[in-house]
Structures are given as C-alpha cells and as structure tokens.
Amino acid sequence: MTEPSDPKIDFLQWQEDTPYSLRSQDIYYSRQNGLAESRHVFLDHNQLAARWAALKDEPGVQFTIGETGFGTGLNFLAAWHLWNQFGFKCAYLNYVSAEKNPLTPDVLARAHRAFSEIGALSEQLxxxxxxxxxxxxxxxxxxxxxxxxxxxxxxxxxxxxxxTKVDAWFLDGFAPSRNPELWSVPLFRAVADCSAPNATFATFTSASQVRQLLQDVGFNVAKHKGYAHKREMCSGTLTLAGQNTENPSANKTGLPVSAAPWFIKRAPDCDTPIRNVTVIGAGLAGSAAASALALRGLNVTVLEAEQDIASATSGNPIGLSFVRLSTHTSAQNRYYLQAYLYALGALTGVFARAGIAEGDGWRLNGILRVFDDADEKRELEAFMATPQASYLVQALSAEQLSERAGFPIALPGAWQPGSGWMNPATVCRALLAHPNIRVHKATAAHCLAATDVGGWTLTTSQGLISADAVVIANGHSASEFQQTAHLDLRRVRGQVTKLAATPASSKLQHAINYRGYLTPAWQGTHTIGATYHPKRADTEVCSADHEENIAHLNSALPGFLAQNESQAACGGRVAFRCGSPDYLPYVGPAPIVARYIADYQDGLGKGQLKRLYPIGTCYPNLYISAAHGSRGITSSLFAAEIIAYWMLGGPPPVDTETLHALHPARFLIRNLRRRSTTPAE
Known part of the structure; x- marks a missing residue:
C-alpha cells in the first residue's frame, strides 16, 4: 500500500511505514530495520564505539561526523544515541550533513516512530x-x-x-545507479579535502565505481558483509598519501589572492588548551558568547562595567526576533537570514534551560507585517514567489491581518511564523544561567596584555584577571582597547516609546512590524519604535521622538490607536545602536594591524594580485563580537556559534564567503587595496 506525504514534499511516498523517493525510485532505509542498518553500516564500520571510548573528555575536544545525505535523520539519531551512552561532560559531537531535498518534521516523526529507543531524541530533533x-x-x-x-x-x-575536518564519514544516499550525483568525482574530492588525518568512511554500497573513486582520492577500501540481504558493503581509512596534511598557515610561499589568506584561520602558535575564557560585556553579544562557550565545557567569566547586565542597547524593554526577507543573496542577507533561522531553533531551548516560561518576558508566536512601504512590499512579494518561501512567510490580506491583530488594518501584509518578541534582559539572564558562567558586575576591563603562553591578563576596575582566551563584546566600548582600536563602530541614536495598555489593546497577541514596530502588552505597556538618528548624540528622552513614533504607528495602524483611551506616551528609553559601515557585525579574531600593513600594504596597494601572500596574523585567542546594530537578538546568538568555531574549531555554521564578510580585518584589507592605511572607511 502506498500513500502520498505532505503535499509540499511531492517527491516522497509512503510504502507501509517506509518512506520511498519518487525521484530516485528507492527506499530511504531498509524495510527490515532501518535503525539496525544504520548501526551496522555506519557506526560499527567507522569503529565509533571504540574511538569514543578512547576520546578524552576535556574542554575543546570534538569529534566530527560528515554525512552526504541526511534523509530521514536516522543515521544522525543512531550516532547521537550511541554518543549519549558515553556520558561526556566536556567533549562535543559535531554532525555535518548535506541534504538537497530536506524533509519536514512530520515526515521524520513518522519515519522514526517504529524505533522506540530513539523516540526521545527524535522528538527533540x-x-x-x-x-x-x-x-x-x-x-x-x-x-x-x-x-x-x-x-x-x-x-x-x-x-x-x-x-572543517571530518573524523568519520557516513557516505549515504540512494543507490549509485539511481542517485549518481552522490557518488561523483567532485563530491569525493570534497570529502577528501574535508577529512582529518586518518579519517574513516563507511557506506552500504560496494559498487566497483564507488570503490575506485574512493581509492582515487586517497582512501583504502575494504569490503564487508552487508546488512540483511545486502551481500557486501565497504569501509576504509584515508591513507597518508591521500591526506592533505599541509597546514595553510605553515605555507612558506604563501597563498593566492583568490584564497583570501588574510581571513584564513591560522593554526594555534602553541598547544595550550583553552579552558578559561573571559567575555567582556553582559549584553546580548557577550551573554550569547558566554553561553555558547559554556555549553562546550569551558569556564567563562563575564565582566560587565555597569551595575547590571543588559544595561546599554540590550536594556530596551522589548526586541523582536525578526528578519527582512529578500531575494538578494549578498553576504549580508545570507548572514542575517541564517542568523534568524538559527534563532528560531535556539531561543526556545535557551529559555527552557533557564526555566523561563513563555509569556514571562518572551513569546515566539509569530509576527505580523504590514506593507506600509512600497519598496519593502515589492521585495517581500518577490521573495514569497521563490521556492520554499512559504515555510518562512505567508501573504495575508488586509482582512486576514485585521482578524489576527484584533483591530482594523487597511493594508495587506504577511505572517512570519516562529518570530516573536522578547525582553532583551530576560534573554541575557537566560543565556547566563549556566553553572560554568560567573558574572562580575560593576567590573570594567581597562586593558589587555598577552602572556607568553597564548593567554591574556586583563586589568580591571577590580584587579587583574587571567584567561586563556578573551571575547570582546561590549558594544561601542569594544574599540577602546589597543588591540581593537582600528574598529569603525558607528553610533545611531534610537528612542522607543511606551503606550499604556487598555483592556482592548491588551488583546493583541502578536508583535506587528511596519516602518516601526508595535508589541503586545507586557508589564502594562506596549512598546513602539524606534527612531533612527545617526547624527544625534543627546541621551535624554525627547517628546518630539515620541511624536515621531506615534505618527508612524498612526499612519500604519490607526485602528490600534482608536482602541486606546490615550494616545500619549507614558514612558520611553534612549539607546545607541552599535553598527559598522557595511551593516554587518564584526565577528572573529582580532587582527594585528601592524602585521597586516606590513604583510599586505606593498602588494595589495600596488594591485599585485598574482603574487602569494601569508596567512593573516591575529592576536592569539582574542576575539570580537560587536556592531550587531538593531538586530542584536538574532545576530548575537548566531555570532556566538561563529566565535566558538574560531576559538575551538569544528564545522563553521556559515559558508566561507560569509565568514570572510564578518571578519574584523575586512576594512583593513579594503583600505589597503585602496592604498590607504586608515583602519576604516
């Protein structure tokens, strides 16, 4: 008996309880027992149990699995289930998997329901x-x-x-005769290039062309008894001859301009492990970085100069987890979209680990968008016409918007499920609620001094602090250190306005975005905003800015103000967004400016694009997460994952081009190419 799946997943059909690909005319896993097949082929023949038994359970220790076809996620769940049996406290499992035709949660849940022992993991996934x-x-x-x-x-x-460097490969896909692109020369070359020394592989097939391709890229190959009715499978190890053992940072002749050596990750100068990290700043960027590193087993000390956490821009009453969707595929748009999609999955876990229930300072129940700007309307409508866009946003008529908002709205718009509103201080509190994190309030960091073993000594208002690594995440103050004085940080004044909630207005359940934004009632008030004044430096709340916010609200949502007994502001707050010239944050290692000038000025300044250049020299174990602008909630969480990559290794969460676009040395390189030694534009 066959039956169709989700109409959006038109390439899948169910044959009893086994998913079947209509495109490849093949099943996703063995009808006999898919979980047992995963264990036999991929876990056993990559010797994962023995290798993990020998793995040191220390901060920074990671094991990386690469998979060529995620499918139903069954291999991932089998590996995760085995990993949990070792009870690691510090070691980390990275699982990287490609999937051109991803499935939806309901499909995965049905595919997993026959395997009760992984039921809890399936539910989490x-x-x-x-x-x-x-x-x-x-x-x-x-x-x-x-x-x-x-x-x-x-x-x-x-x-x-x-x-990245993969320790064990799960070469999985449909049969080579039915799915040839997953058994191709380009893929196996990429597999070899992404392999760690002595990486292993396993696959269910023993087809001769597959064995030959693997041997051609440097793997030895052995055949074994296959699972159930399959006669043979194969596995192997990357040989010394096939390993790309050369460390780019040790390349004596340098790298070409096309490799962007100034942004490449340099191998550590010493083998001292990172165990203790100091994060400067307890706003969104600092709290997120501290959380990501603590979750990886590091001990984190957070220094906050103010009397409490989230005291600067992160001290605004309400912020939105939100992204402006666009068909343009620039690095900026890719970064913010990936950051938003990461936040959709991460935020509920952040609050759950801290025991903060939905409604207590946050709610991720979707955002309504009103098309009060013609350019934005055209841009979003173009995005909604692209494949898979319906998973992120759906068009709504004025009548549909009005029904969801609970008051009349004259303009059409859209619905972004999974987005929501939250109090930034609540987010910071949740992120910092980890036993590996200690927060020191009213403790300002004044200067940093490198030690002889790759660590740092910080001079603070409360004395000296030592750390193996430092993350600078204190907004505008990030450029006050000698090592980061080159950063071009822009201050943009913004003011939010509070409106007293009424019984009628308190029925609003969703945040609404227009040229500004309106939040549901929280602690008796709605928040609207925010103004954008890059040339102003005044810090006091201004009545003219309240009028500007209310005018924008009245233009887009006059029906809301009609519900309120009073249209006057009952409070507000001024904060200064911290941004950069290209509207992207600075995320990554801190460059040594003098070395960049010495290494690149002569060649890049003269347009010598054919010569070779050395790897960029950055301060050891010094990192930056700053200039997140008005998108701090979504950007900071994702930036923390990027900081963890730069510090500890493992797979990066973004593509190489986007990593480079965020690098704190990017304006140094741009200006050197323009024959300027001025650090910023």
Missing amino acids: CQILPPPYPGFHRRVFANERVCLTLLHDDAASAFSTLS
Missing part, C-alpha cells in the same frame, strides 16, 4: 528541525553536547564551501 530552506542550518542539543549542522544543498557544492 523534530521540535527544532530547520525549515526546508536552502543554506546552512545550525542546531545545538546542549544537554547531550551535540551540534548538528545541516547543509540544504547539493552535497558536492555544500562540502566544497565548508572549512
């Missing part, structure tokens, strides 16, 4: 599975110390843009 939208998707299962990176793309393309 399905709850935060990313939408079937192209690109990188990061999901962290913090309690089990497991990090899943899904690459919704062709496997060869996805792994060719990934900078």
Whole structure:
C-alpha cells in the first residue's frame, strides 16, 4: 500500500511505514530495520564505539561526523544515541550533513516512530528541525553536547564551501545507479579535502565505481558483509598519501589572492588548551558568547562595567526576533537570514534551560507585517514567489491581518511564523544561567596584555584577571582597547516609546512590524519604535521622538490607536545602536594591524594580485563580537556559534564567503587595496 506525504514534499511516498523517493525510485532505509542498518553500516564500520571510548573528555575536544545525505535523520539519531551512552561532560559531537531535498518534521516523526529507543531524541530533533530552506542550518542539543549542522544543498557544492575536518564519514544516499550525483568525482574530492588525518568512511554500497573513486582520492577500501540481504558493503581509512596534511598557515610561499589568506584561520602558535575564557560585556553579544562557550565545557567569566547586565542597547524593554526577507543573496542577507533561522531553533531551548516560561518576558508566536512601504512590499512579494518561501512567510490580506491583530488594518501584509518578541534582559539572564558562567558586575576591563603562553591578563576596575582566551563584546566600548582600536563602530541614536495598555489593546497577541514596530502588552505597556538618528548624540528622552513614533504607528495602524483611551506616551528609553559601515557585525579574531600593513600594504596597494601572500596574523585567542546594530537578538546568538568555531574549531555554521564578510580585518584589507592605511572607511 502506498500513500502520498505532505503535499509540499511531492517527491516522497509512503510504502507501509517506509518512506520511498519518487525521484530516485528507492527506499530511504531498509524495510527490515532501518535503525539496525544504520548501526551496522555506519557506526560499527567507522569503529565509533571504540574511538569514543578512547576520546578524552576535556574542554575543546570534538569529534566530527560528515554525512552526504541526511534523509530521514536516522543515521544522525543512531550516532547521537550511541554518543549519549558515553556520558561526556566536556567533549562535543559535531554532525555535518548535506541534504538537497530536506524533509519536514512530520515526515521524520513518522519515519522514526517504529524505533522506540530513539523516540526521545527524535522528538527533540523534530521540535527544532530547520525549515526546508536552502543554506546552512545550525542546531545545538546542549544537554547531550551535540551540534548538528545541516547543509540544504547539493552535497558536492555544500562540502566544497565548508572549512572543517571530518573524523568519520557516513557516505549515504540512494543507490549509485539511481542517485549518481552522490557518488561523483567532485563530491569525493570534497570529502577528501574535508577529512582529518586518518579519517574513516563507511557506506552500504560496494559498487566497483564507488570503490575506485574512493581509492582515487586517497582512501583504502575494504569490503564487508552487508546488512540483511545486502551481500557486501565497504569501509576504509584515508591513507597518508591521500591526506592533505599541509597546514595553510605553515605555507612558506604563501597563498593566492583568490584564497583570501588574510581571513584564513591560522593554526594555534602553541598547544595550550583553552579552558578559561573571559567575555567582556553582559549584553546580548557577550551573554550569547558566554553561553555558547559554556555549553562546550569551558569556564567563562563575564565582566560587565555597569551595575547590571543588559544595561546599554540590550536594556530596551522589548526586541523582536525578526528578519527582512529578500531575494538578494549578498553576504549580508545570507548572514542575517541564517542568523534568524538559527534563532528560531535556539531561543526556545535557551529559555527552557533557564526555566523561563513563555509569556514571562518572551513569546515566539509569530509576527505580523504590514506593507506600509512600497519598496519593502515589492521585495517581500518577490521573495514569497521563490521556492520554499512559504515555510518562512505567508501573504495575508488586509482582512486576514485585521482578524489576527484584533483591530482594523487597511493594508495587506504577511505572517512570519516562529518570530516573536522578547525582553532583551530576560534573554541575557537566560543565556547566563549556566553553572560554568560567573558574572562580575560593576567590573570594567581597562586593558589587555598577552602572556607568553597564548593567554591574556586583563586589568580591571577590580584587579587583574587571567584567561586563556578573551571575547570582546561590549558594544561601542569594544574599540577602546589597543588591540581593537582600528574598529569603525558607528553610533545611531534610537528612542522607543511606551503606550499604556487598555483592556482592548491588551488583546493583541502578536508583535506587528511596519516602518516601526508595535508589541503586545507586557508589564502594562506596549512598546513602539524606534527612531533612527545617526547624527544625534543627546541621551535624554525627547517628546518630539515620541511624536515621531506615534505618527508612524498612526499612519500604519490607526485602528490600534482608536482602541486606546490615550494616545500619549507614558514612558520611553534612549539607546545607541552599535553598527559598522557595511551593516554587518564584526565577528572573529582580532587582527594585528601592524602585521597586516606590513604583510599586505606593498602588494595589495600596488594591485599585485598574482603574487602569494601569508596567512593573516591575529592576536592569539582574542576575539570580537560587536556592531550587531538593531538586530542584536538574532545576530548575537548566531555570532556566538561563529566565535566558538574560531576559538575551538569544528564545522563553521556559515559558508566561507560569509565568514570572510564578518571578519574584523575586512576594512583593513579594503583600505589597503585602496592604498590607504586608515583602519576604516
């Protein structure tokens, strides 16, 4: 008996309880027992149990699995289930998997329901599975110390843009005769390039062309008894001859301009492990960085200069988890979209771990968008016409918007499920609620001094503090250190307005975005805003700015103000967004400016694009997360994952081009190419 699946997943059919691909004319896993097949082929023949038994359970220790076809996620759940049996407290499992045709949570849940022993893990996966939208998707299962990176793309393309080293490969896909792109020369070359020394592989097939391709890229290959009715399968190890053992940072002749050596991750100068990290700043960026590192087993000390956490821009009463969707595929748009998609899966876990219930300072129940700007309307309508866009946004008529808002709205708009509103201080409190994190309030960091072993000594208002690594995440003050004085940080004044809630207005359940934004009532008030004044420096709340916010609200949503007994502001707050010239944050290692000038000025300034250049020299174990602008909630969470990548290694959560676009040295390089030694534009 066959039956169709989700109408959006038109390439899948159910044959009893086994998913079947109509495109490849093949089943996703063995009808006899898919979980047993995963264990036999991929776990056993990569010797994972023995290798994990020998793995040191220390901060920074990671094991990375790469998979060429995620499918139903059954291999991932089998590996996760085995990993949990070892009870690691510090070691981390990275699982990187490509999938060109991703499935939805309901499909995965049905595919897993026959395997009760992984039922709890399946439920966790399905709850935060990313939408079937192209690109990188990061999901962290913090309690089990497991990090899943899904690459919704062709496997060869996805792994060719990934900078990581895989310890064990699950070469999975439909049969080579039915799914040839997953058994191709480009893919296996990418597999070899992404392999760690002595990486292993296992696959269910023993087809001669597959064995030959694997041997051609440097793997030895052995045949074994296959699972159930399958006669043979194969596995193997990357040989010394096949290993790309050369460390780019040790390349004596340098790298070409096309490799962007100034943004490449340099191998550590010493082998001292990172165990203790100091994060400067307890706003959104600092709290998120502290959380990501604590979840990876590090001890984190957070220094906050003010009397309480979330005291600067992060001190606004309400913020939105939100993204402006666009068809333009610039690095900026890719970063903010991937950051938003990460936040959709991460925020519920952040609040759950801290025991903060929905409604207590946050709610992720979707955002309504009103088209009061013609350009934005055209842009979003173009996005909604693209494949898979319906997973992120749906068009709404004025009548549909009015019904969801609870008051008349004259304009059409859209619905973004999964978005929501939250109090930034509540977010920070949730992120910092980890036993590995200590927060020191009223403690300002004044200067940093490097030690001889790759660590740092911080001079603070409360004395000296030592750390193996430092993350600078204190907004505008990030450029006050000698090591980061080159950063161009822009201050943009913004003011929010509070409106007293009435019984009628308190019925509003969803945040609404227009040229400004309106939030549901929280603690007796609605928040609207925010003004945007880059040339103003006054810090006092201004009545003219309240009038500006109320005028924008009245233009887009006059029906809301008609519900209120009073249209006057009952409070407000001024804060200064911290941004950069290209509206992207600075996320990554802190460059040594003098070395960049010495290494690149002569060649890049003269347009010498054919010569070779050395790897960029950055301060050891010093990182930056700053200039998140008005998108701090979504951007900071994702930036923290990028900081963890730069500091500890493992798979990056974004493609290489986007990593480079965020690099704190990007304006140094741009200006050197323009024959300028001025650090910023």
